[in-house]
Amino acid sequence: MSVGRLLQNWLTWQTSSEFDLDFWIERSWNFVWYGKCEECKQGNTGGDGWCNACNAKRFQQNFKNWTSGNDDIDKFIQDIQLSAKEYYKVLEWIPYDKFYNIEYITKVGFNKIYKAKCKWIDGFITEWDNKNQKWKRWGNMDVALKIFNDSDVTLEFINEVTLHHKVSDSIIGFYGITQDPETKSYIMVLDYAENGNLRNYLNKNFDKLNWKDKIGNLLNIAIGLNEIHVNELIHRNLHSGNILHNKHYACIDDMRLCKPAVYNESENTKVYGVLPYTAPEILQGQNHTKAADIYSFGIIMYEVISGLSPYHDISHNEILVLKICKGLRPRFNIKVPQLIDHLIKKCLDADPLKRPTALEVKMILFQFQLDDELKRLEETELKTTN
Numbered sequence: 001m002s003v004g005r006l007l008q009n010w011l012t013w014q015t016s017s018e019f020d021l022d023f024w025i026e027r028s029w030n031f032v033w034y035g036k037c038e039e040c041k042q043g044n045t046g047g048d049g050w051c052n053a054c055n056a057k058r059f060q061q062n063f064k065n066w067t068s069g070n071d072d073i074d075k076f077i078q079d080i081q082l083s084a085k086e087y088y089k090v091l092e093w094i095p096y097d098k099f100y101n102i103e104y105i106t107k108v109g110f111n112k113i114y115k116a117k118c119k120w121i122d123g124f125i126t127e128w129d130n131k132n133q134k135w136k137r138w139g140n141m142d143v144a145l146k147i148f149n150d151s152d153v154t155l156e157f158i159n160e161v162t163l164h165h166k167v168s169d170s171i172i173g174f175y176g177i178t179q180d181p182e183t184k185s186y187i188m189v190l191d192y193a194e195n196g197n198l199r200n201y202l203n204k205n206f207d208k209l210n211w212k213d214k215i216g217n218l219l220n221i222a223i224g225l226n227e228i229h230v231n232e233l234i235h236r237n238l239h240s241g242n243i244l245h246n247k248h249y250a251c252i253d254d255m256r257l258c259k260p261a262v263y264n265e266s267e268n269t270k271v272y273g274v275l276p277y278t279a280p281e282i283l284q285g286q287n288h289t290k291a292a293d294i295y296s297f298g299i300i301m302y303e304v305i306s307g308l309s310p311y312h313d314i315s316h317n318e319i320l321v322l323k324i325c326k327g328l329r330p331r332f333n334i335k336v337p338q339l340i341d342h343l344i345k346k347c348l349d350a351d352p353l354k355r356p357t358a359l360e361v362k363m364i365l366f367q368f369q370l371d372d373e374l375k376r377l378e379e380t381e382l383k384t385t386n
Contacts, residue, residue, distance in 0.1 A: 038130060046086035048127040055128060056082045068093050070153050073177060073186070080165060087126050091165060092176035094189055098122055099178070102145070116145040117192055124175045142192040143175065147185050156256065157186055163233060163255045164188070170227035171252040172244050193244035193251075198300070199309065201245040206307035211377040212369070214304050215340075217250040219365040224252040225297060226358035229290050232261045236288045238296035239277040240303055261290060276310035280325045281352055291352035297361065298347025302330045305340065337373055339364070 031043030037051035045052040059081035068074050077091050084090045102118040123138030148157050161177065168174045173191030180187065195201045198217075202209075221243060228235055235242075235258050242254040273282065279295035282288060299310050310330045314320055320328075329348050332341070343364055349355050356364070368374055 048087060050085070050087050050127060052083070052085045055084070058128065059084075066093050068177065068179065072153055072158065076158070076161065077177065087124075088173070089165075089168070090125050091174065092125070094120070094122075094176045094178045096178050096181055096187075099143075099145070105144075114147045114149065116147060118143060118145060120175075120189070142194070144190045144192045145178075146188040146190055147180070148187070149183070149185050153186065159258075160255050161188060163258045166231055167224070167227045167233070167255075170224040171255075190253075191246065193246045193253075195245035195247070197241050197253075198243040198245055198250055198304070199240040201250070202240070202304065202307055209307075211337075211374055215365055215369055215374065217245070218301055218304055219362065219369065220249040220251060221300065222297065222358060222362040222365055225293060226362045228252070228258070229261075229293070229358045233258050234261055234288050234290055235293050235296075237273050238293055238300070239274040240300060240309075241274070243300070259288070275316045275320060275324075276330075278324075279352070280350055283321050283325055289352060290358065291355045294347050294355045294358065294361065295352075297358075298344050298355075299330065301340070301344045301347065302332070305336060305344075306330070306332055306334065337368070337377065339368055339371070339373070 029043075030045055034044035034046060035049070036042070037044050037054060038049065039054045040051060042051070042053065044050055059078070063078055068077070073093070077093055080089070080091045098121045099118045100121070102116050105115045105117055120141055120143045123141045125135045125137055127136050128134075129136045148154070161174075164171070164174050172193065175189045175191070178187045178189055179185065195205075225235065225238070235252065235255070237254065237257040238252070242252065243250050244253045245251075273296075275283075277296040277299045279292040282292050302308075303310055308330075311320060314323075327350060329345075336344075343356070343361065346354065346356050347361070
């Protein structure tokens with residue numbers, strides 16, 4: 001939206017009969033940034049004319065027309081629909097017959113969880129069509145189905161859908177929940193990442209990536225990790241297999257092991273995670289912290305920049321565990337900008353207290369995108385290819 005349009009919205013509303021100071025304090029930002037709702041004449045809460053107050057009424061009026069068959073899931077979806085301030089925060093109960101061309105892709109993680117690719121006839125809600133009195137939708141689209149092989153609504157399922165939605169602005173898109181009518185398995189409906197996970201993406205595309213691409217991918221991952229940490233959560237299993245890549249960017253997936261930052265692991269001594277990405281203090285039996293996620297991100301930085309899997313030339317066994325705990329870290333066989341090299345070393349510091357925060361990582365990568373050194377690297381790459 002242009003500055004002129006923002007100013008016009010503000011002046012139109014300020015001179016209207018509805019203006020009062022309290023309302024201005026409460027809704028000024030929404031009105032100036034998103035414009036006025038055509039129905040209630042108050043400030044929209046999101047882009048594309050999204051008004052939480054008006055759309056919440058529409059969702060509520062439709063509650064009687066659907067059910068998942070489970071009260072907990074119904075309430076979960078209803079609460080989210082009533083509170084959605086942007087279209088991309090909406091979740092739906094989606095009838096299974098709205099999907100077609102279902103292809104099973106892979107098994108996920110430790111439990112009986114599978115992923116499938118399919119087409120969703122309707123696509124996700126984008127805005128309300130006042131003229132035709134119905135939701136506008138994205139339309140026929142590819143989605144991924146994350147299938148929990150259990151007809152019961154388990155704590156694991158509720159935990160994952162709740163945490164995934166909480167940080168869904170910055171990780172893989174989450175559209176709703178459905179159920180297989182034959183197996184009764186509950187299913188998360190997610191954005192489909194056509195490039196697969198980050199490791200697969202690097203295997204296929206690394207030779208085409210320039211420094212701008214690499215830093216851009218890392219910045220997007222850092223944004224997602226920061227969102228997780230801002231919500232006082234720890235991912236606890238961050239690696240290139242749990243990061244997906246769609247057409248344009250990389251994003252974090254798989255919130256199954258995500259826990260609150262205050263979670264006490266003293267009763268569970270099992271070490272989760274993929275060895276090369278696991279911080280040395282975790283290998284030594286300490287609790288997961290945000291700093292352990294930062295260590296994992298540092299390994300991912302090495303992987304994206306080098307194109308190599310961490311410790312690709314070493315067996316992943318007890319000997320590697322000991323070496324990591326004694327200070328072994330991946331090394332580059334290429335020239336790396338000093339700022340990036342320093343950031344990786346800080347992320348991989350043996351002392352968790354010396355590692356940067358996710359916000360600091362995000363800001364450093366963002367600043368590097370604007371830095372003259374990145375421009376020089378791009379110019380060098382162009383000369384090399386020409």
